[in-house]
Amino acid sequence: MFEAHFQTFEDPEGGVALTARLAAFREEMHRRQLTGFVIPRADQQQNEYVAPSEERLAWLTGFTGSAGLAVVLAKEAAVFVDGRYALQAAQQVDTHAWSIVSLVDPPPESWLAEHLSAGDRVGYDPWLHTTAAAERLAKACAKAGAELIPVESNPVDSIWTDRPAPPLGPVTIHDARFAGETEADKLTRIRAEMKKLGVDATVLSDSHAVAWTFNIRGADVSHTPLPLSYALVPKDGRPVVFIDSRKLSNTSRDHLERNADVCEPDALTEALTATARSGASIGLDSATAADALTRLITCAGGKPVRGNDPVSLLKAAKNPTEIAGARSAHQRDAVALARFLAWVDREAPKGALTEIDAVEALETFRRDTGALKDVSFPTIAGTGPNGAIVHYRVTRKSNRRIAPGDLLLIDSGAQYEDGTTDVTRTIAIGQPTDEMRDRFTRVLRGHIAIARAVFPDGTTGAQLDTLARQFLWQAGVDFEHGTGHGVGSYLSVHEGPARISKLGTTQLKRGMILSNEPGYYKRDAFGIRIENLVLVAAMEIPGAEKAMNGFET
Structure with missing residues (x-):
């Protein structure tokens, strides 16, 4: 079935x-x-x-x-x-x-x-x-x-004698009805950011940045529609996209060549060397650019300028079309999740279901929407002690029966052309213990505290992170992961630079989509996590003296 x-x-x-x-x-x-x-x-x-x-x-x-x-x-x-x-x-x-x-x-x-x-x-x-x-x-x-x-x-x-061959997933065009902005307009905004940085050119070393800029998607990485590629964007002149031509159809090549030259990946070294020989300053993303690129630019006489990828913040703040797509994707996904929860409620008390059964059922309900392109990450379905493994992935060997008295933690997501989803629910199979009830309540209160947060411009994720932990701290417990991460638009389910965590130093901007997922994990016993995605949006507060933001779930 x-x-x-x-x-x-x-x-x-x-x-x-x-x-x-x-x-x-x-x-x-x-x-x-x-x-x-x-x-x-x-x-x-x-x-x-x-x-x-x-x-x-x-x-x-x-x-x-x-x-x-x-x-x-x-x-x-x-x-x-x-x-x-x-x-x-x-x-x-x-x-x-x-x-x-x-x-x-x-x-x-x-x-x-x-x-x-x-x-x-x-x-x-x-x-x-x-x-x-x-x-x-x-x-x-x-x-x-x-x-x-x-x-x-x-x-x-x-x-590694039987190492797999590099991927050659076909490149597809991310249609304007999903992207909401042309490649030319995006390049104009990127060059404005480059001007602020004072660089002569910038290397887009993050394939997500290349995909977003040129409105393409691919199939080189599991669960993320990513075409592995680089781009070199000069302050003047045509950009160059470095991508294996075997991934390109005539249609996708024509799409790219409207705004850029297209070269094979091994041409990147020569292009960077030629640009650097003039003493040019070349922007590199500190988070993704390989040390090999820094060394290459330096050896050729250029000046590597390490900093933030000029695309990352632009990509993180979704435009109205992307926001509408995310809402549509979540409405569709919610139907699949509701069907799954009803199925669990009906079947799990019988004691015959396993973790693999849960994974297969949830994916099937999502495929039934007719719009599923992929799951956005391998579904985490952990019951009993497996639920305490934060990023647990069930295998044939680890597969556990979902038994009455257990908690089932199910963290999953989907890739649709109009948006990427990520959601976690913790389900009590039968009667939970008093400890389970207490910990679940504390996690839920933290989740609600984030969802209801009101904050001014300039607020970072680190400033909000404690809201999710405060009720757990009152019981002397905590969780060892961030409270939330950014989410892409039919891209990576984990997108930077914004996050809600102790290390979240990026300011939260309107249009960003992040997860809200506090949890609690008792080793060898059970795990609890509650997750929804939230949108940073303006808050209308009567009598407010300054602009305030909040989250829409």
Whole structure:
């Protein structure tokens, strides 16, 4: 009756294969005269979701989370994860071969400085680290008297004999009825931002920025309609889009060529070098631009100017067409979710349903809308102790029966051409315990506090984050993830730069869409999260002396 088309339930590799890979990797390090190497969970553009060919961290360690890093030394190895993935890493990584360490406190650089010796040579792939990250690693190495070495080819790739081919998803046009703004108008706004920065050109190293600017979408990354690509935008003249031509139809090529020249990805190096030779100042996005780009521009005589991507804030504040599309997408999605909740209410008390059943049913109800393009991330359906794993993904092996007395945490989303959705509900199967009721109530009160917040222009996500946590703090508990993240318009379900978290320093602007998702997780017992998406909008307050904003759910 139900089935999943957009997600699978295969178990990650483990055991002997991973042990052999770590040994082979150390041999490759030795062959290259390296005593250490740093492997981030990243591709060349720091995407959250990466193509199978870029899953180096998972291939080497077994850890499949969307954020993390590994350091391999001659006799020690460590996997670094944040609080969202601590339980998952403990389940997936061989702790006899790897230490599992916090990604935040202390940071990997501290661990590295403590475990290196004078004269050590630590390698890194400059295409997989931002310049800021590389500088932190270099400082840590120098503290121990070691040296950080950029490599020309990644040693993981040298031993990954069955590495998948790079993706070639077809590029499609994101129609004006969904985009709400032409490519030419977007380029005009981008150049206005470039003028403020004082740069001669800027590199769009974030594929989301390229997709938004040129109103295209793709299929290179799971669950995100992303065409992997770069663009070089000069302050005058035609931009250049660097994208594999095999992804382009005549129609999509013609669409791009209305506003830009189109070149193969390997032409980026030559184009940047030519631009930099004149001493040009070239803008780079601190969050996504690879250290290799900074090094290339510097070596060619240019001036890399690191800062915020000029597209990120423009993209984050949705236009009226995108906002209308988001409302339409959520209305459609709500029907599917309501059907799912009714099905759970009817079937779960019988005690026969499993987590996989829930995932397959919810996706089927969404496909029944006739508009589903993909899920926006693998559905998180965790019952009992699995619900306490913040980013749990059910597999055939971990699949658990949804039993009376359990809580079922279901976090899911959809990709529709008119909008991207993300929603979480926690469902009590039968009678919850008093503790479950208390924690759920505290999470709900925090969720409502965010939804009802009123705040002036200039407010950041960090200033609002405590509203969601206050009731949990009163009970001496907390949650180890942000309260909210930005959401794209038929793009990434996790979009920067705005977020509601302790680290959210970006001002919240009208038109931004963010999640509101406080939670509580009791290890080996249950998890609770309640999530809706909210729109930053003007608040009409009689007698107000200054402009105020709030959230529309």
